[in-house]
Amino acid sequence: MKPRQIVCAPVAVLVAGVLALSACGPEIATTNSGAGGDQETTETATPTPTASTAEPAAAGDEGPWPGPEVPVVIETTRQDGWTDYLQAADDKPIYRFDNDSNDPPTSGCDEECAEVWNPVPADQITAVKGVDEALVGSLDRPDGTKQLTIKDWPAYTFAGDTKPGDLTGQGKDGRWFVMAPTGAKALTTEQAEKQKSGATVLTDTKLGAFTETILVSGEGRTMYRFEADEPNAGTSACEGDPECNEKWPPVLADNGLDVVEDCVDPDLVSTFTRKDGTKQVAVNGWPLYYYFEDRAPGDIKGHGLGDVWFAATGDGGKAEKAGGS
Structure with missing residues (x-):
């Protein structure tokens, strides 16, 4: 089932407690929204x-x-x-x-x-x-x-x-973004309102530890993929395991999904319905998860755990750390 797709206006970014992250950061639109305004x-x-x-x-x-x-x-x-x-x-x-x-x-x-x-x-x-x-x-x-x-x-x-x-300069080369007073990427008012509604923001960011951008939420929370999953199966290998669900909560789109299109190809984004009726987000067929030990934007404590959990890239691939994964 294709999620509701929203044209990229953010940043996604990384605003403490909000993001858009956007990341493309992003954490924001590549257009000059409101430029010249009061x-x-x-x-x-x-x-x-x-x-x-x-x-x-x-x-x-x-x-x-x-x-x-x-x-x-x-x-x-x-x-x-x-x-x-x-x-x-x-x-x-x-x-x-x-x-x-x-x-x-x-x-x-x-x-x-x-x-x-x-x-x-x-x-x-x-x-x-x-x-x-x-x-x-x-x-x-x-x-x-x-x-x-x-x-x-x-x-x-x-x-x-x-x-x-x-x-x-906003959105230049998909890497330059206006800075919020928190050091995060600033948000458009439209994006801020969407985040208040509880919609999940799907964007990416570049962390110094990685050679490429990785998927994050609007608040900058890292998203992961699980090697035990089968891409495009429409199921989660973690779903039937209470301990796995507790440590690796799924990325859900129950309150809507805001895809930052300059960061992630919307055609690669989908959702599937879990046994409990919630809708989990997948990229290129790979279900996405958070890690319970990640407490702040930029945390990547789940990457490489058990050699089966990896930070996800915008095409659903496994991110690699500088100097090796």
Whole structure:
């Protein structure tokens, strides 16, 4: 039975407690929804600058982003069609990159990439508004500069954004996404409403441990496949085992399914009815599961267990870790 398919608008992402993840991250649409719309800045208390939000460069010093474009303030904003996201003081939105890692914080964008996707220089920021101070940090880049991180995700601006309201970098190459104040991918308002309804979001994300993207829920929860299953059989080998069901709960679509189409081919997504009447999600015929020990976005504690459980890729395949599975 084909699930209800929803055109990708998210991120899926990785928003704490929400996601869309989207991941394609994603955790969001590849279109510039609401671009140019009215913006409003969320007024919040300014956290006390930490070591990662150091004093700006002294007058006359030229940092990696010199002159009037220096983003001395990062703040939370919103425009029509979007939930809260981060922007620099010059109204440039802040982005995150799926080829980066947040464990440890690592940037996968340098040289020519960094000329287009400008790393936000941590040592030139005087305030970060609307963000939990504990989430604000920095990483050392190969050129010796420090880059701002939010929840350990490196932050960038996009050279293609030239006027207030631009979100032209959103969804670029399926790897660049506007950043939420939590460090996750920002959500469109439509996607946020769908997630509130309890719909399962099927998207993917790039984790530093893996050589490719893996399937995750809207909250960033890793999805797995089970070698004991038979693809396209319309059954789960785990279903009749209470212990297996407890440790590996199925990915269900009882409240609807939101497929992030830029991340996952909707034609590969299906559901089947379990013996208890619930509908389990399958990709390319492989039933999908969560692992009960995964507590936070990015957890992959179930991968490789018993050599039969593996994080699933967007085509239903087994994900491989860097250096081997």
